[in-house]
Amino acid sequence: MSLYEFLGTIEVGLVFGLVALGAFLSFRVLQFPDLTVEGSFPLGAAVAAVLILKGVPPGAATLAAGASGFAAGYLTATLNVRFGILNILAGILVAIGLYSINLRVMGGPNAPLLGQRTIFSGLNGFGVPSFWLTPLLAGAIVVTVKFALDLFLSTGVGLAMRAAGANPAMSAANGVDVGRMKLLGLGMANALTALSGALFAQLFGAADAYMGIGVVIVGLASVIVGNSLLPARTLVLATFACLVGALLYRFAVALALNADFLGLQASDVQLVTAALVALTLIAQRSPGRMGRLFKAGAR
Structure with missing residues (x-):
């Protein structure tokens, strides 16, 4: 792997770190298997790309992309909370609908950003190659979002959201509006995913309607692998x-x-992702067996 490929992998990993934080919020905090991210990721990319093409500053376009993702997650939670639709099915319905919406937003299957000013374009005036500075900017954005999420989940509303996910019945008995927590939490999770999509589109110079395929697996893989190797209390x-x-x-x-x-x-890439997640889950459930297999393979 060359230095350029190494730094590019770091860039993509950091950008998808926002997807991982969104998956952590929905799957781990709220215990809500949300599949909306398959649509909210390209939605964020599409909104950011179209706004940038219309002359909107990249920073404002990226924030608007996050807001669009919040709306998508809020809609999924509404279908589940207000209308009693099964959580997985609600996410699938919204993701399917977002595919058509993304095509409408972009006016076609993709929206190229080549030659357009993006959030990463301002790095070219420092006299240092952009492939060194881009990972630093991506890391700064992701770390800022990570600490903002930590602070929010430590507030009263955040603690109520964590309680609603851990024990909905007990939370409701203690006055927590579990439905409202789902609405807010899923909105935030998909806002993070859409923000990731917006950064990804600006990083690679295009938004595409198909770029959300497999994003939910990427988020889950990141959460599972990270928490398996670094168990945290x-x-x-x-x-x-x-x-x-x-x-x-x-x-x-x-x-x-x-x-x-x-x-x-x-x-x-999707086959590799599925294999990595499967192996990690197998190792989690039967660590002794996996250890014996590794030892046997070493002989």
Whole structure:
């Protein structure tokens, strides 16, 4: 792996760290299996790309993308809380609907940003190659969001949200509006995912309607891998583990695709992701068995 590929992998891993934080919020905090991210990720990319093409400053376009993701998550929670639709089905319905909305927003299957000013364009005037500074800016954004999420989850509303996910019945008995917590939490989770999509589109110079395929697995893989390797008893360490998991996941995929003896191609990225998640889950459930297998393979 070259230096350029190494730094590029870090960039992508950091950007997808926001997806991991969103997955942590929905799957771990709220205990809500949310599939809306398959649509909210490209939605964020589409909104940011179209606004940038219309002359909106990249920072404002990125924030608008996050707001659009919040609306998508809020809609999913509304279908579940207000209308009693099964959580998984509600996410699928919104994700399917967002596919058509994304096509409408972009006026086609994609929106190129080549030659447009993005949030990363301002890094070209420091006399240092942008491939060094881009990971630093991406890291600064992700770390800022991570600490903001930590602070929120430590407030009264955040504690109520965590309680609503851990024990809905007990929380409701103590006066917590569980439905409202779901509305807020899923909105925030998808806002993080849409923000990731907006950064990803600006990083690679285009938004595409199909770029959300497999995003939910990426988020889950990051959370599972990170919390498996770095078991955390505190919230700050748990969110940090998610970011570490996102980076490790991207490096694992990059190494697998660059291993010539495996014969994998770029189109096999989803297969590699599924295999990584499956192996991590198997190792979690039967650590003794996995240890014996590794020892046997070492002989």
